[in-house]
Amino acid sequence: MLLQLEKVSSFYGRTQILRDIDFGVTKGTCMCVLGRNGVGKTTLLRTIMGLVDKMTGTLSVSDTNLTKARTDERAKYGLGYVPQGRQILGNFTVRENILLGTFAKADRSGKVPEICLDLFPYLAENLNRRAGELSGGQQQQLAISRALAVDPQILLLDEPTEGIQPNIVAEIGETLRMLNKKMGISMILSEQHIKVARDLGDQFVMMDNGRIVESGVISDLTDEMVDRHMTV
Numbered sequence: 001m002l003l004q005l006e007k008v009s010s011f012y013g014r015t016q017i018l019r020d021i022d023f024g025v026t027k028g029t030c031m032c033v034l035g036r037n038g039v040g041k042t043t044l045l046r047t048i049m050g051l052v053d054k055m056t057g058t059l060s061v062s063d064t065n066l067t068k069a070r071t072d073e074r075a076k077y078g079l080g081y082v083p084q085g086r087q088i089l090g091n092f093t094v095r096e097n098i099l100l101g102t103f104a105k106a107d108r109s110g111k112v113p114e115i116c117l118d119l120f121p122y123l124a125e126n127l128n129r130r131a132g133e134l135s136g137g138q139q140q141q142l143a144i145s146r147a148l149a150v151d152p153q154i155l156l157l158d159e160p161t162e163g164i165q166p167n168i169v170a171e172i173g174e175t176l177r178m179l180n181k182k183m184g185i186s187m188i189l190s191e192q193h194i195k196v197a198r199d200l201g202d203q204f205v206m207m208d209n210g211r212i213v214e215s216g217v218i219s220d221l222t223d224e225m226v227d228r229h230m231t232v
């Protein structure tokens with residue numbers, strides 16, 4: 001297993017959010033994290049990145065125990081994070097936002113990685129533009145670029161298609177497909193668009209109330225499970 005969680009629980013202050021989470025991500029695959037708003041998907045990704053107040057259980061990457069590692073150390077082990085809402089710094093330029101992603105790396109070349117320029121021609125041509133002037137879809141490309149700047153083995157994406165125009169959703173799906181299937185970057189993808197999840201996912205976990213209630217290969221995800229756990 002590339003990434004493994006065993007009996008993981010996590011907390012904000014004294015409030016327990018995740019309960020006894022077990023799952024693993026195999027190298028090169030895409031793991032979809034599904035469920036309604038508020039069931040703990042964001043908290044799961046934040047727990048993996050080391051951004052919650054407390055976790056119990058164990059978390060390992062390539063058999064190295066990172067349970068107690070800081071977020072920047074986790075980044076060095078190859079965890080890249082695209083947070084919910086993108087979290088772009090609007091007053092910074094496109095280039096500066098991308099370079100933020102390189103701060104955890106040992107070699108800080110100060111260069112925008114080639115992969116970002118190749119994947120996103122618009123960003124390549126607008127490196128000195130203020131990021132706040134970009135559209136939602138372009139900002140999502142920027143958030144993905146910033147995460148790619150850590151040269152990740154595993155990319156964690158929190159609802160990357162949320163709030164994006166429908167015609168751009170498919171485009172983001174294609175970018176993620178390229179990163180996962182062509183470039184072999186493993187993924188953990190929290191996603192409300194079930195079509196995107198079915199297209200990209202190899203495995204899934206369905207969450208409810210801080211627990212995993214269903215899991216399996218994506219072809220085992222039935223419409224009935226989607227209706228039961230995802231429709232409001």
Ligand SMILES: Nc1ncnc2c1ncn2[C@@H]1O[C@H](COP(=O)(O)OP(=O)(O)OP(=O)(O)O)[C@@H](O)[C@H]1O
Nearest residue numbers: 012015017035036037038039040041042043044084
């Ligand atoms: N900083 C926090 N302090 C206390 N409780 C929190 C905090 N952040 C989230 N929660 C609670 O944790 C639970 C899980 O929230 P989380 O954001 O992980 O869910 P989610 O499935 O990602 O939903 P969404 O799709 O809305 O982001 C919710 O009940 C939420 O109110």
